[in-house]
Structures are given as C-alpha cells and as structure tokens.
Amino acid sequence: MTHKTILITGCSSGIGLDAARRLKALGWTVFAACRAAADCTAREAEGFVSPQLDYADPASLAACAADVLAQTERRLDAVFHNGAYALPGPLEDIPAEGMRAQFEANFLGWHDLNRHLIPAMREAGRGRILFNSSVLGLVGMKYRGAYVATKFALEGYADVLRMEMTGTGIDVILIEPGPIETAFRKNAIKQFERWVDWKASARRAQYETSLLDQLHKGGSSKVQWPASDVTKVVVKALTANRPRARYGVTSPTHAMAVARRVLPTRALDWVLSKG
Numbered sequence: 001m002t003h004k005t006i007l008i009t010g011c012s013s014g015i016g017l018d019a020a021r022r023l024k025a026l027g028w029t030v031f032a033a034c035r036a037a038a039d040c041t042a043r044e045a046e047g048f049v050s051p052q053l054d055y056a057d058p059a060s061l062a063a064c065a066a067d068v069l070a071q072t073e074r075r076l077d078a079v080f081h082n083g084a085y086a087l088p089g090p091l092e093d094i095p096a097e098g099m100r101a102q103f104e105a106n107f108l109g110w111h112d113l114n115r116h117l118i119p120a121m122r123e124a125g126r127g128r129i130l131f132n133s134s135v136l137g138l139v140g141m142k143y144r145g146a147y148v149a150t151k152f153a154l155e156g157y158a159d160v161l162r163m164e165m166t167g168t169g170i171d172v173i174l175i176e177p178g179p180i181e182t183a184f185r186k187n188a189i190k191q192f193e194r195w196v197d198w199k200a201s202a203r204r205a206q207y208e209t210s211l212l213d214q215l216h217k218g219g220s221s222k223v224q225w226p227a228s229d230v231t232k233v234v235v236k237a238l239t240a241n242r243p244r245a246r247y248g249v250t251s252p253t254h255a256m257a258v259a260r261r262v263l264p265t266r267a268l269d270w271v272l273s274k275g
Contacts, residue, residue, distance in 0.1 A: 005072045006238070007031040007064075007117075009053055010083025012039035014182030015132060018227035019080060019234050020048060026235070031068050035083065055083055055109025056101065065116030074120040078128040078238055081110045086147035086188040088215060089196040090203055094146050098195035106150035111157065118170065126169040130237055131158050132230075135178045135253040138260055141272050143211065162245060173237045176257075178250030181224040189215060225250045 006023060010016035011032035020032040024047070032043045033053035043050035049071065053064040068076060084106040087098050114129065121127030136144060137151035155174065162172035192215060198207045233247045248254050259268055 003027070003029070004077045004238075005029045005031070005075065006078040006080060007033060007068050007076060008080045008082060009033045009055070009113075010035075010132075011043055011048075011050065012036060014184065015177070015180060015227045015230045016080075016082040017043075019082070019231045021046075022228070022231045022235065023238075024048065029072075031071075033064055033083070053083070053113075055106075055113070056104040058112060061109060061112050062116060065113060069117070069120050075124055076117060076120060076127065078130065079113070079117055080130040080132065080234060081113070082132040084132070084150070085191060086144065086184065087191040087195055088143055088147070088188050089192055089198070090143055090201070090211075091145040093196050093198065093201045093203065095195055098191075099146055099149075101195075102146045103150055103153070106147070107153050107157070110154070114161070121170050122168055124169075128171045128173060128238060128243065129161070129165075130173045130175055130234060133158070133174045133176045135176060135248075135250070135256050137174070137176060138253070139256045139268065139272055143214070159245075171243050172245070173243050174246045175230060175233055175237065176246060176248045176253050177225075177230050178252035178256075179224045180227055180230060180250070182227060185218065 004027070006028055008016050008020050008023075008030060011020045012034045016032070020030045020043070024030045030048055032048040032050045034040045034043060034050060035052070035054045037052055040050040040052050051064040051067050052060060054060040085102075087094060087102045110131065117127075131154055133154050134151045136148045137155040140148045140152075158172055158174050165172055198204060198212070201207065203211065230249050233249050237243045237247055248257060259271060263271065
C-alpha cells in the first residue's frame with residue numbers, strides 16, 4: 001500500500017480524521033483537507049499535507065484540486081468525499097437559502113471537485129472515488145429532510161457516475177454509515193440556529209414541547225459506533241481488487257437496507273417514525 005495517494009475531505013475531526021490517520025499509518029500519502037485554516041494547521045502539525053477546501057467555495061475547490069494534482073504529478077489514486085453537515089428541522093421550516101447551502105456543501109461541491117479530478121484519473125487509467133453517504137441515503141426520517149435530500153441525490157449521482165466510468169479504470173463507491181460518534185450533532189445545532197426561525201413556525205408548540213429537546217439530546221437511540229468502523233470499510237474499498245458499489249457500516253444501515261426492500265411504504269414510514 002506504499003506510495004498510494006488519496007485526498008480526503010472533512011479532516012478536521014470524526015470520520016475524515018480517523019481515515020486520514022489510519023491510511024497514513026498504512027503508508028498512503030494523505031492530503032487531509034479541511035475547511036478551516038486552523039484545522040489545516042493542526043493536520044500539518046501531524047505530518048499531513050492539508051490543503052484548505054470548502055465545498056461551497058468554487059475557488060477553494062479549484063485551488064485544492066490543482067495543488068493536489070501538481071503534488072502527485074496528476075497521479076492521484078483516490079478521493080474520499082467526506083465533508084458534510086446537516087441542517088435539521090421540519091421541511092416546511094427550512095428556508096430555500098438554507099436548502100441551497102446544504103446542497104452546495106453536501107452535493108454540488110462534491111460534483112465540482114470530481115470534475116477537477118476525473119480528467120487526471122482518466123489520463124492515468126485508474127482511480128477510486130469514494131462517497132461518504134449515509135443510512136439516510138437509503139431511507140428518510142422526519143426532521144432531517146434537507147440532509148436526506150442531499151444523500152438521496154448523492155446515491156443516484158454515484159450510481160450514474162459508476163456506470164459512466166465503466167471502462168476507464170475509475171471505480172465509484174458509496175460508503176453508507178449509520179450513527180457514528182462524531183461532532184455531527186453539535187454542527188447541526190449551529191446550522192439550525194442559523195437558518196430555522198422556529199418561533200415563527202406553525203409548529204412552535206411542538207418545538208417547545210419536544211423538537212428542541214430532540215435536537216439537543218438526540219432521538220430514542222443513543223447507540224453510536226466509532227469512526228474507526230467507517231475507516232475499516234474505507235480501507236477495504238480502497239484495497240479490494242474489485243470493490244463493491246456499496247458498503248454499509250453499522251447494523252442500522254444493514255437493517256434499513258433490508259427494510260427498504262421488503263416493507264410496503266406505509267409500513268416503512270411507521271417503522272421510521274419510531275426512530
């Protein structure tokens with residue numbers, strides 16, 4: 001596995017950071033991209049090359065891609081799209097501007113970065129594009145609609161890109177985690193406070209009695225899996241001779257994949273409403 005190169009986004013913490021550290025230990029040259037300059041500095045102190053990358057900033061994407069391709073002499077082996085966030089709340093309370101921002105960061109920026117990297121992978125005749133999706137790319141859940149929409153879009157996008165890359169040597173792979181122990185909820189609360197005017201909502205009483213508490217404390221399930229569980233699957237996807245199109249991570253993802261296939265829609269709605 002020595003001399004392999006990978007660009008990983010969202011390496012300030014959580015899944016991206018864990019994957020970056022593990023792959024570096026295995027001999028990969030890891031470009032551990034972060035959105036904030038302070039986080040890039042922290043990664044560089046660990047010995048990573050850490051370009052700044054903000055999925056919502058096209059200039060940042062172009063600069064990061066150009067820098068990484070220059071340092072690898074256009075021989076980048078893989079990219080792991082990981083940086084994302086959630087904007088929680090009932091869909092009727094999500095302003096269009098907030099939804100646009102969610103898609104810029106969780107979907108459109110990923111596409112933009114691909115367009116910078118795929119030509120070099122085509123030239124090399126090989127490459128792997130990994131997308132960190134979610135169990136919420138398989139099923140929807142209440143009050144997570146904006147995030148769900150981006151992940152459903154990503155699932156379809158990856159399926160089409162995988163078919164279109166047939167014969168190029170480029171593999172397209174979806175990683176689908178369930179609940180992972182990260183700073184995800186803390187970041188989601190910040191987005192909620194930025195975008196959702198809950199006091200003006202028709203659901204104000206519901207916010208006061210349950211939704212705000214659910215936002216801050218989580219749902220009924222408190223079980224979370226470590227980020228290292230995702231990393232193990234990422235390593236498999238990067239090293240398999242013939243990688244699978246999808247890798248589920250955690251038992252909730254596997255359970256929901258089965259439920260999506262076998263349950264009628266209304267029955268699935270009922271099951272999901274309990275979570």
